[in-house]
Amino acid sequence: xxxxxxxxxxxxxxxxxxxxxxxxxxxxxxxxxxxxxxxxxxxxxxxxxxxxxxxxxxxxxxxxxxxxxxxxxxxxxxxxxxxxxxxxxxxxxxxxxxxxxxxxxxxxxxxxxxxxxxxxxxxxxxxxxxxxxxxxxxxxxxxxxxxxxxxxxxxxxxxxxxxxxxxxxxxxxxxxxxxxxxxxxxxxxxxxxxxxxxxxxxxxxxxxxxxxxxxxxxxxxxxxxxxxxxxxxxxxxxxxxxxxxxxxxxxxxxxxxxxxxxxxxxxxxxxxxxxxxxxxxxxxxxxxxxxxxxxxxxxxxxxxxxxxxxxxxxxxxxxxxxxxxxxxxxxxxxxxxxxxxxxxxxxxxxx
Amino acid sequence: xxxxxxxxxxxxxxxxxxxxxxxxxxxxxxxxxxxxxxxxxxxxxxxxxxxxxxxxxxxxxxxxxxxxxxxxxxxxxxxxxxxxxxxxxxxxxxxxxxxxxxxxxxxxxxxxxxxxxxxxxxxxxxxxxxxxxxxxxxxxxxxxxxxxxxxxxxxxxxxxxxxxxxxxxxxxxxxxxxxxxxxxxxxxxxxxxxxxxxxxxxxxxxxxxxxxxxxxxxxxxxxxxxxxxxxxxxxxxxxxxxxxxxxxxxxxxxxxxxxxxxxxxxxxxxxxxxxxxxxxxxxxxxxxxxxxxxxxxxxxxxxxxxxxxxxxxxxxxxxxxxxxxxxxxxxxxxxxxxxxxxxxxxxxxxx
Numbered sequence: 001x002x003x004x005x006x007x008x009x010x011x012x013x014x015x016x017x018x019x020x021x022x023x024x025x026x027x028x029x030x031x032x033x034x035x036x037x038x039x040x041x042x043x044x045x046x047x048x049x050x051x052x053x054x055x056x057x058x059x060x061x062x063x064x065x066x067x068x069x070x071x072x073x074x075x076x077x078x079x080x081x082x083x084x085x086x087x088x089x090x091x092x093x094x095x096x097x098x099x100x101x102x103x104x105x106x107x108x109x110x111x112x113x114x115x116x117x118x119x120x121x122x123x124x125x126x127x128x129x130x131x132x133x134x135x136x137x138x139x140x141x142x143x144x145x146x147x148x149x150x151x152x153x154x155x156x157x158x159x160x161x162x163x164x165x166x167x168x169x170x171x172x173x174x175x176x177x178x179x180x181x182x183x184x185x186x187x188x189x190x191x192x193x194x195x196x197x198x199x200x201x202x203x204x205x206x207x208x209x210x211x212x213x214x215x216x217x218x219x220x221x222x223x224x225x226x227x228x229x230x231x232x233x234x235x236x237x238x239x240x241x242x243x244x245x246x247x248x249x250x251x252x253x254x255x256x257x258x259x260x261x262x263x264x265x266x267x268x269x270x271x272x273x274x275x276x277x278x279x280x281x282x283x284x285x286x287x288x289x290x291x292x293x294x295x296x297x298x299x300x301x302x303x304x305x306x307x308x309x310x311x312x313x314x315x316x317x318x319x320x321x322x323x324x325x326x327x328x329x330x331x332x333x334x335x336x337x338x339x340x341x342x343x344x345x346x347x348x349x350x351x
Numbered sequence: 352x353x354x355x356x357x358x359x360x361x362x363x364x365x366x367x368x369x370x371x372x373x374x375x376x377x378x379x380x381x382x383x384x385x386x387x388x389x390x391x392x393x394x395x396x397x398x399x400x401x402x403x404x405x406x407x408x409x410x411x412x413x414x415x416x417x418x419x420x421x422x423x424x425x426x427x428x429x430x431x432x433x434x435x436x437x438x439x440x441x442x443x444x445x446x447x448x449x450x451x452x453x454x455x456x457x458x459x460x461x462x463x464x465x466x467x468x469x470x471x472x473x474x475x476x477x478x479x480x481x482x483x484x485x486x487x488x489x490x491x492x493x494x495x496x497x498x499x500x501x502x503x504x505x506x507x508x509x510x511x512x513x514x515x516x517x518x519x520x521x522x523x524x525x526x527x528x529x530x531x532x533x534x535x536x537x538x539x540x541x542x543x544x545x546x547x548x549x550x551x552x553x554x555x556x557x558x559x560x561x562x563x564x565x566x567x568x569x570x571x572x573x574x575x576x577x578x579x580x581x582x583x584x585x586x587x588x589x590x591x592x593x594x595x596x597x598x599x600x601x602x603x604x605x606x607x608x609x610x611x612x613x614x615x616x617x618x619x620x621x622x623x624x625x626x627x628x629x630x631x632x633x634x635x636x637x638x639x640x641x642x643x644x645x646x647x648x649x650x651x652x653x654x655x656x657x658x659x660x661x662x663x664x665x666x667x668x669x670x671x672x673x674x675x676x677x678x679x680x681x682x683x684x685x686x687x688x689x690x691x692x693x694x695x696x697x698x699x700x701x702x
Contacts, residue, residue: 009460034447035481044483046448046501048399055483057499059452063491096385097397101410101497109360130386132395132406139495140414146452146486146497148408150397 077119180289257324428470531640608675
């Protein structure tokens with residue numbers, strides 16, 4: 001029930017997810033001394049007596065973020081925890097706890113919830129965190145999983161999105177576009193199955209990309225490697241919505257430009273193979289496919305020697321002066337502006 | 352997708368909400384030194400460098416916890432925050448922050464979300480806390496609101512459910528059963544409206560009980576009053592599912608019995624009036640109607656003089672020895688066992 005029924009309505013798709021967040025965040029005010037960062041980064045930062053507490057929240061909804069047709073429940077539980085840990089890692093923090101809410105149809109079974117919780121528990125053990133409860137309730141239809149992750153970082157040591165400097169190098173962990181290719185493969189097999197339920201799909205040629213989608217990992221290990229290399233990133237974000245949109249978050253928040261190079265983008269062979277099969281451009285997929293949960297960060301130019309031959313870190317470009325845009329230098333040596341074409345759950349539903 | 356498709360399934364309704372929580376909690380392990388309390392109380396307790404951080408989570412789902420037919424969006428936002436603050440208050444804590452997730456149909460409007468956020472912001476200001484972000488995404492159908500509240504308490508000062516002693520007095524704040532009567536009135540008016548949309552309901556004779564449902568408050572003020580009176584409760588819980596079920600949480604966790612008195616239960620005149628109209632027993636409504644968000648707590652017998660004439664606190668009984676059950680002494684002086692008939696969202700959907 002709206003307060004004023006004569007108000008005119010703006011469809012959510014008009015603003016998109018980021019526009020909506022910006023819009024709603026104007027309604028919030030921050031005055032407490034212990035609120036170090038409210039909104040606008042991967043996690044909020046609260047001052048707890050010298051240490052800073054990080055807190056992040058992600059929702060996963062059935063039919064939007066996952067499809068029970070091809071999502072094993074244990075993997076779903078695992079992923080729900082991991083995507084939140086990824087937000088804490090993207091602040092340079094140590095994840096410590098999670099709290100979970102699940103809204104589920106009353107027609108669901110205890111065993112289904114058990115498998116989800118088992119997957120969550122496996123993720124928690126893997127990352128050394130603990131699940132400290134939550135809320136389970138019914139929904140009138142599809143399942144919604146809400147996870148809040150808690151972490152900590154020494155005072156002042158959180159790595160923000162807003163602190164990249166011109167001339168910093170831009171680095172990503174792992175490879176990009178795999179999770180989106182996994183989704184494309186699973187959606188294709190779903191259609192095949194719907195047409196003929198007797199065909200058993202052979203997913204083994206796609207094991208890597210399918211795993212990227214269904215059972216991603218958070219790159220807490222990359223933080224440890226950076227520490228061992230003596231590198232402190234100047235800014236960081238996790239890649240949940242796609243490289244383009246995450247890079248734009250950093251350039252916008254830091255007030256600098258960026259230039260990345262098509263021939264530097266790390267792409268797995270299986271990702272190339274799926275792109276070929278689906279007649280897609282692998283660069284577009286690496287730029288805009290979401291859910292890779294790799295880390296995107298910037299480091300001082302002077303740290304280049306420390307990182308240049310590392311198998312898990314790829315330098316893909318560098319930040320530029322404040323008045324410059326974020327651009328991609330293509331293999332044909334054209335420089336084109338980067339736009340956010342990341343995953344937009346509001347538009348997705350309307351198409 | 353379940354891992355083993357030949358598994359037999361247990362419907363959620365068979366376990367009920369508390370049974371399900373107990374069942375799933377066996378899947379969780381707690382070993383971290385900074386996890387003071389994982390699950391089993393109103394909020395989890397984390398050790399953050401001397402202070403303890405409280406964290407609680409509640410989900411509200413459309414069609415189960417709220418009905419847009421009669422729920423103003425601003426009140427919904429307000430309530431979503433308040434019910435979580437209530438959990439922090441029930442630990443004797445000071446609420447400090449909240450983080451919000453909303454899953455909403457893509458067909459919803461920006462204005463609708465704005466009103467919800469405005470209501471949340473009003474609640475946050477009212478209770479001196481800050482909303483530090485969250486996640487907004489689409490759902491394929493109804494709305495789910497997930498709020499995680501953060502609070503703090505001095506080390507060792509959290510008030511648990513598990514620490515009531517035999518002979519302690521049982522006290523409640525405010526009055527009971529009002530929110531459930533508000534729900535009954537609004538459901539009745541909804542039916543009237545559906546039969547004849549031209550009838551404008553007059554809710555003014557029911558303003559108090561309707562407000563109890565739609566715009567509850569968390570009793571942080573009661574904590575301050577207790578402090579001023581020099582009383583430290585020995586155990587505490589908030590009444591979200593009904594007095595009976597909350598009292599049983601305390602007796603079970605504390606390992607003691609309890610005896611409460613029908614003629615002591617605080618019930619508002621409007622609640623009596625609605626019970627009369629609906630031909631319901633007001634005691635049953637006070638015992639089992641949920642969503643009052645009052646506090647139920649125990650105090651040492653020696654504190655009786657400090658509290659006995661307080662207008663906002665009612666002594667309704669006392670704890671008894673460990674081997675005794677929780678009972679109600681009726682107005683006819685019969686002693687009957689108390690059973691948990693609180694709100695069960697899993698069963699509710701099946702009836």
